[in-house]
Amino acid sequence: MAIESDVLVVGGGLAGLTSAITAAREGADVRLVSYKQSTLRHASGLVDLLGYTPDGEGPLTDPYEAMAALHDDHPYRTVGVETVREAMALFDEVTGYQGGHTDTNALLPTHGGTVKPTARYPPGAAAGVASDDRDMLLVGLESMTDFDAPHAAAHLDAAGVPFAVRGVTIQFPGDLRADAKVTRYAKQLDTNAEVAVRGRNRPVRDALAERVNPLLEGEERVGFPAVLGDDRADAVRAALAEKMGVDVFEVPSGPPSLPGLRLEDALFEALDESGARFETGNPVVDYEGDGAIERVFVEKYGTKIPISAAQYVLATGGLVGKGIESDREAVREPAFDCHVPHPADRYEWFDVDVFGDHAFAAFGVVTDATLRPLDGSGAPEFDNLRAAGGVLGGYDYAAEKSGAGVSIATGYAAGRNAAREVR
């Protein structure tokens, strides 16, 4: 006997999680299976809808307005602008992210000192928005070379932000090892651990505030790299703000990213609350069924364990999430062997220019209007399979700054469509 449910979602990234939450809220009995951890852990925790057009125009002020002008095969066009809005409303509700009060993109400083258009940002980044004209101090940590605060500040200044910005570098109290993990800082701040400062033991939050306070020159907001707590990030930020008498924010960082981790946690919590079941750690490697999928097989230590459902959602990610694979011969979708259109000649997959127009960036499955993947002749591969997120083709998340938005919108649509089929 196989493990059974109404809807089975394959993949536990942004798209899979949104799908499963949506389907469960629609009343379906949902199970999600995922192989490894998703790309959320590498990403900044910012949620982009559309920052630039596929032709590179931008930064865009109103992503919704720009969606209408996208080419027909773009996933946003497939699901429609109204669905994108509904999906974002669900996302806002379950994550407590900010930025939903307006349609326009917010501008956020990045760890490299550029300003990035984004649709939603975590509460921890809120005080850093570039449209705010309060002066800003950026604080870097000596041991964390990824974020060079003076350099980032100089960049922001050159970009013409409407406030004065300075950067300083300090030593994190307690002298952590030079390559300490981001989780090490977060854990210390979460637990307000005692650290030795000049021979005296102090709670780390106090010690950190005291180190920054003398450096303040009247700035009203202070930005740190994104290491301010994990489980208790809000409390850490509030405590620092109080001790320093300023607003405190985190500058979104590169991988590994705590804001990404926190977002993942919030989504898994929402998934749990929705009543959906989930299991991670083992890949879906095979399926049975012709025309419609009857069951899939999860591989565990050489055993193939069957799981069946009435409807399936494929949310295994793109090239990085391993939802799309390529070798020297071809590009493939490995779980269900769905058709992935690509030029036969490998030399047409990419551009000779590193930052050029790479075809591989948009590789992925092509779908019908209900998100069912299509085969080479344009017919649905399976009656009961839908695809969402990075596994889709027709968009280039890196160029458009649309990765998270497409995953949320198509995840939502695929989950809803699947759940409605089983009712």
Add this chain to the structure above:
Amino acid sequence: MSDAEESPTFEPVAPNTGDEFEPVDVFPDSDDFDLRPGADSCYKCAACDTNCPVAEVDDDFPGPKFQGPEQWRLKQTDDDYTVDDSIMSCSNCMRCDDACPSGVPLSQMHNTARGEYVSEQMDKLSVEYVRNRILANYRTSAFFASKVPRLANVAMNFGPARWLMEKTLGVTSERDFPEFARETFREWWAARGGADASRSNARESRQRRGEPTDSEKKVAYFHGCYSNYNTPEVGKAMVRVYEHFGYEVVAPEQRCSGTPMFANGMLADARRHAAVNVSSMSDLVEQGYDAVASCTSCSMALRQEYPELFDIDGIEAVAANTFEALEYLRINEDLTGAVREAEVSGDLAEEFAYHAPCHARNQGLDRQAVELFRDLDGAGIEDVGESCSGISGTYGWKEEKYEKSMAIGEEMFEHMAHAQGEVGMTECPTCAMQMEHGSGYEIRHPLELLEAALVE
């Protein structure tokens, strides 16, 4: 999700689900294994580092990325490179394994590096080595203690003796030694009539369930040391639940699964025990039995660590046919349906604060108890979060690791205190020790609740 500046332009590799590696044998030729394809898959995303509970609390621990692919490369390129002693601080929780999107076999790398460190660099006369060896060979001590359980229970927790153990052996005196049962599981099993009794019980159940009496439902129970010597009630629950579903149970000859030995780099010891386990299990697998374990570290060892580290005849077949006890029933029976129709009263009608052991997480089993029992009338279950309990087998027993072990566990203790119930639940015996130690709660095993719900 958008990463601020960079977008990935590297060519990703296929996930290494394991089939690309030849099983390797660490002993006797420790130079022979080749983990290069795994090391080459690492693209330095540091997802493993953010999952490591030790790196989170221990400033001196450089993290899994260093222990695994980086150290592996250093060793390959520099003949004089010796394994860094920080490898002994890795608790073998295997969380890094689960995290890596690229399928780098991190725990296999850690296990082999630790084995090499212990066999080539560690002083065999040192207190640390002796202490680790005693801790790793828990089965031996338990075997003797079980002969005189009452005496052992008193002696092991006798204050002055514990003080002496800490001072001379580095075994923390903060912890209470687990109690030894008056009657081991195997003694109970034999007195009950062994496999013959199980066969007739199973047949009766099949009749009651309207299944053909001659159907082939048989499992070999890997009870491990702990449910034999310390918590035979778990083993008994396993037998009764399986018989209830019509399975004939056998309890073949077995040794320690080897988990504590892997964690201490005692690979030669582990191999000896593994050889016995694989030989008895593979005979049964050939006859159509599946192997079932009630301890998640035991099932983990049989499924993943054995084939990764040893080349023993029949090992692949045993790995492919080994399951955790609840998992097996979920796959082969309508366990969810059965639990939905059941209810519990009495002793186990409780709210449980459930902790998923790291080794359950790694097998994709971290959610099954919560999802199963939330449909059960009369009992409640709440997940106390995804943190590691911190004890990691023998790790938290070492005097120098005790504080770290408690720092890792702190999050779990807090979640337990906030959970509704005051009884804990977990599949792992050492996690149970840590839960009890940090919260004072009594800890039960999911099989005990299942037995109370399904078996009258």
